[in-house]
Amino acid sequence: MTDVFVVGAGMIKFGRYPDRTYFQLGAEAALMALDDAGVSIKDVGAVYASSTFNAASMLGQKILQQIGQTGVPCINVSNACASGASAVREAFTGIKSGLYDIVLVVGAEKNPSGMLGGSPVAGPPPEGLFGSVTMPALFAEAGMVHANAYGTTLEQFAQVAVKNHHHATMNPKAAYQKETPLDMVLASEMIAYPLTKLMCSANVDGAAALVLVSDKKARELGMARAVRIRGSAMASDVFEPRSPEILEPNSVTRLAAARAYEMAGVGPEDLDLVELHDCFATAEILHYENLGLCADGEGGRMVSSGVTALGGRIPVNVSGGLLSKGHPIGATGVANMVEIVEQLRGEVGARQVSGARIGMTHVLGFGGSSAAGVHIFEKA
Amino acid sequence: MQNTTLAKPGTKVVRVGPDGAAWIEGYRCDECGAVVTVATMACRNCASRTPPAPFRATDHGTLYSWSVVHRSYPGIAVPFVSAIVDLHDGLSLKGTLRNVDATTLRLGMPVVLVFDDAGGAHDQNGAPYVGYHFVPEGVSE
Numbered sequence: 001m002t003d004v005f006v007v008g009a010g011m012i013k014f015g016r017y018p019d020r021t022y023f024q025l026g027a028e029a030a031l032m033a034l035d036d037a038g039v040s041i042k043d044v045g046a047v048y049a050s051s052t053f054n055a056a057s058m059l060g061q062k063i064l065q066q067i068g069q070t071g072v073p074c075i076n077v078s079n080a081c082a083s084g085a086s087a088v089r090e091a092f093t094g095i096k097s098g099l100y101d102i103v104l105v106v107g108a109e110k111n112p113s114g115m116l117g118g119s120p121v122a123g124p125p126p127e128g129l130f131g132s133v134t135m136p137a138l139f140a141e142a143g144m145v146h147a148n149a150y151g152t153t154l155e156q157f158a159q160v161a162v163k164n165h166h167h168a169t170m171n172p173k174a175a176y177q178k179e180t181p182l183d184m185v186l187a188s189e190m191i192a193y194p195l196t197k198l199m200c201s202a203n204v205d206g207a208a209a210l211v212l213v214s215d216k217k218a219r220e221l222g223m224a225r226a227v228r229i230r231g232s233a234m235a236s237d238v239f240e241p242r243s244p245e246i247l248e249p250n251s252v253t254r255l256a257a258a259r260a261y262e263m264a265g266v267g268p269e270d271l272d273l274v275e276l277h278d279c280f281a282t283a284e285i286l287h288y289e290n291l292g293l294c295a296d297g298e299g300g301r302m303v304s305s306g307v308t309a310l311g312g313r314i315p316v317n318v319s320g321g322l323l324s325k326g327h328p329i330g331a332t333g334v335a336n337m338v339e340i341v342e343q344l345r346g347e348v349g350a351r352q353v354s355g356a357r358i359g360m361t362h363v364l365g366f367g368g369s370s371a372a373g374v375h376i377f378e379k380a
Numbered sequence: 381m382q383n384t385t386l387a388k389p390g391t392k393v394v395r396v397g398p399d400g401a402a403w404i405e406g407y408r409c410d411e412c413g414a415v416v417t418v419a420t421m422a423c424r425n426c427a428s429r430t431p432p433a434p435f436r437a438t439d440h441g442t443l444y445s446w447s448v449v450h451r452s453y454p455g456i457a458v459p460f461v462s463a464i465v466d467l468h469d470g471l472s473l474k475g476t477l478r479n480v481d482a483t484t485l486r487l488g489m490p491v492v493l494v495f496d497d498a499g500g501a502h503d504q505n506g507a508p509y510v511g512y513h514f515v516p517e518g519v520s521e
């Protein structure tokens with residue numbers, strides 16, 4: 001079977017775009033990725049488009065209406081916050097199967113404003129009566145499980161936000177470029193203990209795109225900037241006794257990570273950097289352990305010791321992460337990969353992880369059940 | 381003729397008998413022992429085609445995790461404690477933990493499930509709802 005390479009990557013600056021549609025944002029990112037790859041939409045054999053909120057509106061076809069209706073298969077993917085990784089995974093299987101030589105993946109989103117989470121139910125509105133189902137509360141509760149088991153502190157959770165907001169100051173495409181020292185993170189509005197506002201992801205619009213090709217096409221286009229996808233894995237949630245009464249983000253992530261490591265033939269010790277799903281500061285600490293970056297219970301110390309900061313042993317979310325780069329939900333999984341691809345090419349400037357050769361992306365989608373996606377990339 | 385003003389379950393796990401008595405219903409798989417809050421066609425855990433069987437859950441349990449919620453959707457009164465409780469017979473439930481000093485919350489704290497009027501809500505025919513919340517064991521409702 002052919003290897004699969006990323007030869008083009010692009011993303012727009014994340015932020016709010018009140019005057020533009022989600023498919024215009026997606027089309028802009030798509031053109032950036034195609035130009036980066038040096039190919040035309042006419043060369044593309046299939047399109048996979050991801051959006052959590054707009055996949056049902058034929059996002060991909062609307063993007064093609066903007067940039068060229070070539071008549072190729074166009075698949076729209078929605079899988080909560082794992083939508084982008086799911087689209088890439090489908091594109092990967094399309095190339096692996098030999099059906100396509102060049103595939104375009106686009107994630108595009110205009111997030112609703114306000115607090116996300118919950119869904120309509122019959123009977124009295126449940127929020128507050130039967131606990132909380134806001135996303136911050138769910139990830140706060142998941143973080144408290146870790147705090148109860150290992151003594152993880154409010155300060156350690158807050159340090160995730162300090163680090164990722166700091167990283168974002170070096171990323172011109174991040175929604176926010178502002179230092180947030182520990183006292184500022186702790187003093188920002190308490191949303192759901194232990195999460196303050198600065199420990200919650202930035203609710204913004206955005207789009208990102210990748211061009212994936214077969215090894216034959218990669219050689220044709222030139223390998224100098226190609227990045228090989230060594231592992232591409234998805235998982236759905238297995239039974240957990242308390243789920244979904246509590247959000248259990250761990251076993252599904254561990255399942256996807258094990259599959260990705262096995263496919264790639266590498267281990268956590270081989271990774272030079274990771275972009276993981278820091279939708280909330282608590283989540284990042286859980287995922288250090290879920291992805292095998294440290295032993296269970298060590299996640300809090302991992303961030304407080306600086307191991308996961310730029311310059312540390314295994315930098316995590318050097319882009320600024322969902323906390324500060326932003327979390328346009330259906331675009332997030334693709335944007336994580338854009339960061340890794342550009343890092344492995346050595347093209348990101350001040351936030352460059354020196355000598356980066358192998359990188360990982362991770363996303364977790366949750367909507368009463370879960371999806372996790374883990375991908376491992378290597379400089380070709 | 382149906383009595384439309386009989387109290388109705390205010391959320392998915394509550395059942396109300398013809399005498400108005402309320403209970404929490406859980407489901408347990410005979411094959412693997414998995415306990416869940418919602419009826420399924422086969423067991424979520426072991427895929428046994430014998431559907432998990434309903435049982436009346438106990439009202440005693442321990443605190444597993446929580447968050448003190450300070451900001452929620454517009455119009456929702458805050459702060460409140462969102463809690464996940466492990467009931468002693470294996471069912472885990474999310475609910476609001478009331479009458480508690482948030483600084484005293486700890487893993488394994490004994491709590492009791494108490495039925496309530498779901499915030500005083502009624503359906504379009506005027507029927508009341510039955511809800512529930514948790515209180516620390518030994519604390520009045």
Ligand SMILES: [Zn+2]
Binds near residue numbers: 413
């Ligand atoms: Zn079973």
